[in-house]
Amino acid sequence: MSESMTPGRLAARTARARGAAVAAGRELGLDVRDAVVLHDMFSVVVHLAPAPVVVRVPTVLPPYAGLDTLGPRQRAELDVVGWLAEQGHPVIPPSPLVPREPVQRDGFSMTFWQFVARDENAEPDYVHHSALVADLHAALRAYPGELPFLSAAEPQFVTEALAALATRPDVITAADLDRARREWAVLEPVIGSRAGFRTEFPGIELQPVHGDAPVVNIVTVAAGELYSDFELVTLGPVEWDLAGLGPDCEAAYNAAARRLGLRQLDERVLRVVNAVGMLRAVSCLALAPQLPMLKEAVQPAIEQWRTMPFAGGLGG
The missing domain is CATH 3.90.1200.10 (Aminoglycoside phosphotransferase (APH), C-terminal lobe)
Known part of the structure; x- marks a missing residue:
């Protein structure tokens, strides 16, 4: 890793993560033709529009965190949130349109979630x-x-x-x-x-x-x-x-x-x-x-x- 990521390198990393999410979604049978990045910090979050699916792709990680360590953590998250959703608790659930498991592609490990329309006018309390x-x-x-x-x-x-x-x-x-x-x-x-x-x-x-x-x-x-x-x-x-x-x-x-x-x-x-x-x-x-x-x-x-x-x- 270089001493500092330049804006160009940051943009390239975002593009790679978006590309991996889009390719994975397409392989899973989703319509991803209007995919858009919603958020980019520790993870790149991609709405695979027009499909009602959001993909979270972790990108900023400690040196020891690879696909072998991300997978189990992501499985635990999907299992807990899926269980909460099944019990009727108010969560953003895993996407029902794809298998409930992490997807690894192009060096990234990602999870798929149901898209929800946020109230952008709501102030956090x-x-x-x-x-x-x-x-x-x-x-x-x-x-x-x-x-x-x-x-x-x-x-x-x-x-x-x-x-x-x-x-x-x-x-x-x-x-x-x-x-x-x-x-x-x-x-x-x-x-x-x-x-x-x-x-x-x-x-x-x-x-x-x-x-x-x-x-x-x-x-x-x-x-x-x-x-x-x-x-x-x-x-x-x-x-x-x-x-x-x-x-x-x-x-x-x-x-x-x-x-x-x-x-x-x-x-x-x-x-x-x-x-x-x-x-x-x-x-x-x-x-x-x-x-x-x-x-x-x-x-x-x-x-x-x-x-x-x-x-x-x-x-x-």
């Missing part, structure tokens, strides 16, 4: 969405499949990214990197294994959780709100899905949880998952060669992180 996350957690408690423990924390990514950032003084200061490494030495044993988490938090129940900021991944459509983007679905504490949202969102979740008979958020766990979330943001700087806008995009999070307690209050 994160406090309201936080209450909806409690409903999602109530539904996920009954999911019958097996999920890995806190795979959404991506400990291998954080470990390797912090090592790689030693050669990138252009994107992170020595002081910030030193703090990040020292914090990770405290946090990784806690969130890197189920046993480590149980030792630190013996009374905290684990369950399937969304894994990737569900509050910002709730889509408004004419009929209401739909949960989306379960790419990091995992087994973990419910606090993981509320990381970084603040007191108002936490209070809204707790009120909804009480109504549903779920437990309240644990303050110690919240502090730890907030700290892990910040380290994942710092680690994203290692992906800046693939997505240059990350250098500026994560700066607000890093500035906030500098004001937070070391390692969420652990080890200090």
Whole structure:
């Protein structure tokens, strides 16, 4: 990978991902003649118009993430979301027009989803969405499949990214990197294994959780709100899905949880998952060669992180 992707290389990567999605959709019998890219950041999202199908093609990935690692993660997402849809829960479901499995083509691994028309005038209400996350957690408690423990924390990514950032003084200061490494030495044993988490938090129940900021991944459509983007679905504490949202969102979740008979958020766990979330943001700087806008995009999070307690209050 070059030190920085030029606009031309970024456009070429988008075109390759779109081309792979279109070719895969055509092979599956879909009408893809008006395919259009809807979104391009960590994934290229393609509407295979006029077919009512959207394809998500991950493109910005850690060095170790290949087709062999993407496939199982995508299968877990498709299985969980398909199960939720079958139970009648409000999700953007896998496309019923193709087999419910990842498709690999031209070096990409992609998933196919039902197209929904979003309400583009709807303003995101994160406090309201936080209450909806409690409903999602109530539904996920009954999911019958097996999920890995806190795979959404991506400990291998954080470990390797912090090592790689030693050669990138252009994107992170020595002081910030030193703090990040020292914090990770405290946090990784806690969130890197189920046993480590149980030792630190013996009374905290684990369950399937969304894994990737569900509050910002709730889509408004004419009929209401739909949960989306379960790419990091995992087994973990419910606090993981509320990381970084603040007191108002936490209070809204707790009120909804009480109504549903779920437990309240644990303050110690919240502090730890907030700290892990910040380290994942710092680690994203290692992906800046693939997505240059990350250098500026994560700066607000890093500035906030500098004001937070070391390692969420652990080890200090």
